[in-house]
Amino acid sequence: MSNTLDASPRKHFEGIEALRAFAAVSIIFFHVSALVGDNFPLGFSFFRTHFGMGVPLFFVISGFSLSYGYFGRLQSMADVEQYLVRRFARIAPLFYAMLVFQVIYLYFRVNVTFSPGDILANALFVFNFVPSLTDGIVPASWSIGIEMVFYVVFPFVVLLCTSIRRTAVALLFAIFVATKYTADMNHATGISQSFNYHNVMANVPFFMWGVLAYHVHQWLLPRIPVARVHLAGIGLSLVAVALLLVMYKDFGLAGFFYKYDMTRAHASLWGLPFFFLCLGAAIFPTWLISNAATRYVGKISFGVYLLHPNITWELGQHGVYMWLHEKMPSHYAWSFFLSMAVAIGIVVALASVTYELIEKPGMEWGKRLFRKSVAGAPVTA
Secondary structure (H helix, E strand, O other), rough: OOOOOOOOOOOHHHHHHHHHHHHHHHHHHHHHHHHHHOOOHHHHHHHHHHHHHHHHHHHHHHHHHHHHHHHOOOHHHOOOHHHHHHHHHHHHHHHHHHHHHHHHHHHHHHOOOOOOOHHHHHHOOOOHHOOOOOOOOOOHHHHHHHHHHHHHHHHHHHHHHHHHHHHHHHHHHHHHHHHHHHHHHHHHOOOOHHHHHHHHHHHHHHHHHHHHHHHHHHHHHHOOHHHHHHHHHHHHHHHHHHHHHHHOOOOOHHHHHHHHOOHHHHOOOOHHHHHHHHHHHHHOOOOOOOOOOHHHHOHHHHHHHHHHHHHHHHHHHHOOHHHHHOOOOOOOOHHHHHHHHHHHHHHHHHHHHHHHHHHHHHHHHHHHHHHHHHHHHOOOO
């Protein structure tokens, strides 16, 4: 056996990559909705209440993508080592650049400093385990802390979740643990709500929804006649839209789960429409989901996610949103969507630069790093 990962090519799912764009942009909508203040169009309140679910969508996509990329490939410790190096090289370079920037930026911008211990916890990606540090120094990086933990755990997921049935059981167990843990933390003293909902345990179910989507995809695809693949993909996407509407309308679901102290179980149900979104996008993404624009933003979505908090906040601090509203004071919706266009345009432009200058070299560095380690290792039979 070679001491490198199986190099056989696997299909690149453009639809899955495009879904990352929807996740990233929805989070920008979520944050800008809060930053425009009273100038927000009330008819679009769902941007404030529901578009934060872009982060769980990221988690489901990540669970699916990791499963597709690595199930059947992690056959040895060398495979696992290469997998971990690649994952670290994908996340760490831009994250570390943003961490250095944020420490300097906050010191000069608002005179905020961090202890060496806090910085080290962020650099080692363990900050999510500390209640007072859960959200991270880099804005919105709480999800990155969770992502990195799941990367470490994922090889065990590969060993245990080898079928649809096993993965479904693991998903139900993850929902049970997340629900129990969150309920216990809600009743604990001195624990912030941020930690309750931004910790690893509360979010593992979303990754498991993605792993389940992978197994169902592998089972389902060979059973769909070639002539009907497009109908299957569109149908699954429509099921996802219908389920998103059900979750949005709620129909008393939230109250039921709240009554029995199971709010995290209710939140985990959002993984179901995301599960169908991944299936539909993987089998046959429509042009509305996968096009040149969404695929490109999906490719640079990590940078879009990490860069957007500072950019959108600074636009607000410099009065850009207010200035746009003053240009059309009687048209709240127009001024809001124009604000969104400006914010997204600037974020995507800068994320394009960081992708080329930091992310791509970082991924190449990861490949070179592992090649050097393999060069000096004996080849196993």
